[in-house]
Amino acid sequence: MPERKYRCPECGRTNLKVEVKLFARLIQKGPRRISCNIEPGDLEQQFYDRWGKYDPMECNDCGHANSAYTFETAYQEQERKRRTNV
Numbered sequence: 001m002p003e004r005k006y007r008c009p010e011c012g013r014t015n016l017k018v019e020v021k022l023f024a025r026l027i028q029k030g031p032r033r034i035s036c037n038i039e040p041g042d043l044e045q046q047f048y049d050r051w052g053k054y055d056p057m058e059c060n061d062c063g064h065a066n067s068a069y070t071f072e073t074a075y076q077e078q079e080r081k082r083r084t085n086v
């Protein structure tokens with residue numbers, strides 16, 4: 001399996017963040033008092049692989065945001081080749 005690498009397609013930096021999906025503990029204190037809470041132990045178990053190629057990714061340096069796959073270096077290389085062959 002090829003190694004996945006990510007960088008910002010705008011500025012080329014690798015200081016990135018991605019939206020992740022997590023399970024949170026449901027807290028019900030009454031019909032109108034329903035909330036949820038994430039405990040530190042939950043995070044350690046849940047962070048692995050909780051996002052996919054279509055989830056939002058954002059560059060911390062320039063603010064560029066798009067689907068995660070557009071940040072993949074392999075995708076950017078493929079797009080560059082496609083543009084130069086047209």
Ligand SMILES: [Zn+2]
Pocket residue numbers: 008009010011012013059060061062063064
């Ligand atoms: Zn950037």
